[in-house]
Amino acid sequence: MCATCGCGDATGPRVSVVAGGEHEQDDSHGHGHHHDHDHDHDHDHDQDLGHGHSDHTVILEQQVLAKNDRIAVHNREWMRGRGVTALNIMSSPGAGKTTLLARTIRELGRERPIAVIEGDQETRLDAERIREAGASVVQVNTGAGCHLDAEMIDRALRALDPADESLLLIENVGNLVCPALFDLGEEGKVVLISTPEGVDKPKKYPHIFAVADLVVINKIDLLPYVEFDVDACVAQAKILNPAVRVVVLSATTGEGMDEWYEWIGSRSAISPVAVDN
Numbered sequence: 001m002c003a004t005c006g007c008g009d010a011t012g013p014r015v016s017v018v019a020g021g022e023h024e025q026d027d028s029h030g031h032g033h034h035h036d037h038d039h040d041h042d043h044d045h046d047q048d049l050g051h052g053h054s055d056h057t058v059i060l061e062q063q064v065l066a067k068n069d070r071i072a073v074h075n076r077e078w079m080r081g082r083g084v085t086a087l088n089i090m091s092s093p094g095a096g097k098t099t100l101l102a103r104t105i106r107e108l109g110r111e112r113p114i115a116v117i118e119g120d121q122e123t124r125l126d127a128e129r130i131r132e133a134g135a136s137v138v139q140v141n142t143g144a145g146c147h148l149d150a151e152m153i154d155r156a157l158r159a160l161d162p163a164d165e166s167l168l169l170i171e172n173v174g175n176l177v178c179p180a181l182f183d184l185g186e187e188g189k190v191v192l193i194s195t196p197e198g199v200d201k202p203k204k205y206p207h208i209f210a211v212a213d214l215v216v217i218n219k220i221d222l223l224p225y226v227e228f229d230v231d232a233c234v235a236q237a238k239i240l241n242p243a244v245r246v247v248v249l250s251a252t253t254g255e256g257m258d259e260w261y262e263w264i265g266s267r268s269a270i271s272p273v274a275v276d277n
Contacts, residue, residue, distance in 0.1 A: 014140070014141045014143075065181065065182075068149050068150045068151070068182055068183065069150070069183055071149075071150035071151050071153075071154055071185075072150040072153075072182075072183035072184055072185040073185070074150075074154065074185070075150055075153050075154055075157065075184065075185025076185035076186075076187075078157065078185075079157075079162075079168065079185060079187075082162075082164045082165070083164050083165035083166075083268075084162050084164070084165070084166050084167075084168050085166075085167050085168065085187050085264075085267055085268035086168040086169075086170060086184070086185060086186040086187055086188075087167070087168070087169055087170065087186055087187065087188045087189075087190055087264070087267065088170045088172060088179070088184050088186040088188070088189050088190065089101070089169060089170060089171050089172060089190045089192060090172045090175075090176070090179045090180070090189065090190065090191050090192070090208060091172075091174060091176070091191065091192035091193065091194075092174055092175065092176050092193075092197065092201075093174030093175075094174070094194070095174075095192045095193055095194040095197065095218060095219075096192065096194055096218040096219060096251050096252075097171050097174075097192055098126045098129055098130070098171065099218075099251040099252060100192065100216070100218065100251040100260075101116060101130060101133070101135075101169050101171060102129055102130060102132075102133040103133075103251050103254065103257065104169065104257075104260070104261075104264075105130065105133040105134050105135045105169075106133050106134060107257070107261075108167070108261055108264070109133075109134055109135065112165065112166060112167055113162070113163040113165070113166035113167070114134075114135045114166060114167045114168075114169065115135055115136045115137070115138075115160055115162040115163070115166055115167070115168050115169075116130045116135050116136070116137040116138075116168070116169045116170075116171065117137070117138050117140060117148075117153065117156045117157075117160065117168065117169075117170045117171070118130060118137055118138065118139045118140065118171050119140050119142060119147075119148040119152075119170070119171055119172050119173045120139070120140075120141060120142070120173060120174075121141065121142050121143060121144070121145065121146075121173060122141055122143075123141070124139045124141075126139075126171065127139035135169075136160060136162070137160075138156045138159050138160040140152050140155075140156055142173055145173070146173055146175045146177075146178045146179075147172060147173050147175060147178040147179040147181070147182055148170065148172050148173060148179065148182065148184060149182045149184070150182065150183060150184050150185060153170065153184045153185060167264065167268070170184060170186060176191075176201070176204075176205040176208050177205065177207075177208070179208065180207045180208035180210075180211050181207075187267050187268070188213040188214060188267045189211055189212050189213050189214075190212065190213065190214045190215075190216060191208055191209055191212040191214070191215050191216070192215075192216045192218055193215070193216070193217055193218065193233070194217070194218045194219040194222075195217065195218070195219045195220060195222050195223055195226050195228040195230075196219060196222060196226050196228075198227075198228070199227075199228055199229050199232050199233045199236070200236070201233070202233065202236035202237045202239075202240055203236055206240050209236075209237050209240045209241055209244070210240045210241050211241075212237075212241060212244050213244065213245070213267075214244065214245050214246070214247060214263055215234075215237050215244055215245070215246045215247070216246075216247050216248075216249065216260065217230060217233060217234075217246065217247070217248045217249070218249060218250065218251055219250060219251075219252070220248055220249060220250045220255060220256065221250040221252055221253045221255065230248060234246050245263065247259045247260050247263060
């Protein structure tokens with residue numbers, strides 16, 4: 001179980017390679033988050049750790065995040081050594097992450113290889129959409145887990161083996177809380193919100209906006225039909241994170257996608273690509 005948020009189950013994440021219309025399941029590492037018990041103190045399983053003031057809970061959380069950060073450093077060094085640019089895309093369920101990724105693959109994939117790590121609690125539905133769009137993809141099913149962590153990315157990278165100088169898009173589990181805590185080794189954190197969700201997402205979920213490098217406001221094609229003030233949402237995000245960049249787009253119609261591609265280019269050595277919408 002993840003000590004920082006209480007997620008996880010005994011079966012642990014499952015890594016699946018989805019390619020060529022076939023599924024190759026890798027369950028050889030069927031452990032959970034695999035947080036090693038390499039610390040010195042003993043666990044008293046009769047002790048109640050559910051109280052927020054428990055020193056034991058704080059120590060365990062620090063150890064979990066410290067181990068995650070060590071693996072994230074390894075992931076980052078491994079990818080940088082191969083010129084792989086990884087972006088961690090986070091949102092609540094239904095904001096349009098997979099639609100954004102699929103369009104990006106179809107358009108930006110003309111100029112550079114793109115690979116995807118798909119994070120979901122269950123199913124391979126999104127991985128199938130990504131494969132059909134033309135990218136190599138690994139599905140990570142987290143079971144009861146509500147986020148990806150650096151060790152899951154390490155395992156997924158071994159299965160995916162992205163090409164040198166490729167773009168790696170990591171679609172995190174739909175959740176605006178826990179993914180913000182875990183460095184995966186990415187070059188940029190992207191928070192995606194959509195106009196039907198309401199303008200107050202930054203106020204409700206401040207931490208994830210505070211750590212974001214980019215905020216994408218999606219589904220602007222629905223602005224005539226929903227109550228959403230783009231300027232107010234941008235202002236809220238800027239209060240939490242003055243340096244954050246905001247891109248406003250529709251992954252369905254293609255409006256605003258050029259600015260998204262330009263930002264991707266700014267995070268890597270590959271020049272941005274202009275795409276006709």
